Amino acid sequence: MEGKQPGNKNMPDFKELNDRIIAEPSTSPSLVIKTNADPESAVEDNPYAQGVDQANLEKLKGFFEGREHH
Template identity: 50%
Template sequence: MKKLPDFKRLTNRLINEPSSEPMLVVKTNLDPKQVTEENPYAQGKKNVSKTFEAFFKGEET
């Protein structure tokens, strides 16, 4: 098994602490209608799982 480096010594990644402040996410009429449009995680797939769609729609599964 490959030994992973110590996260405190990583210099090529940014690992940020979660924000303690509230965050505002706004959905606009410019957002794509389908969660697969312009989504790099879908990579052009037209059929994705319900869990995938729910995650990007902000719904509970």
């Protein structure tokens, strides 16, 4: 039995696309440094915060400020 192939039949298979590079995630640690040039608020000038309701805004702030929020 063949698997379902949803979507546009004219779309090439993902493995055949050659117009982009998909890098593997780094196995080494990364360093993130906050500077005084960064905005005070985690949502200021943050495109992810646009159009977010108040409940999710608190979760978003917690994520970007390094706090866990359940």
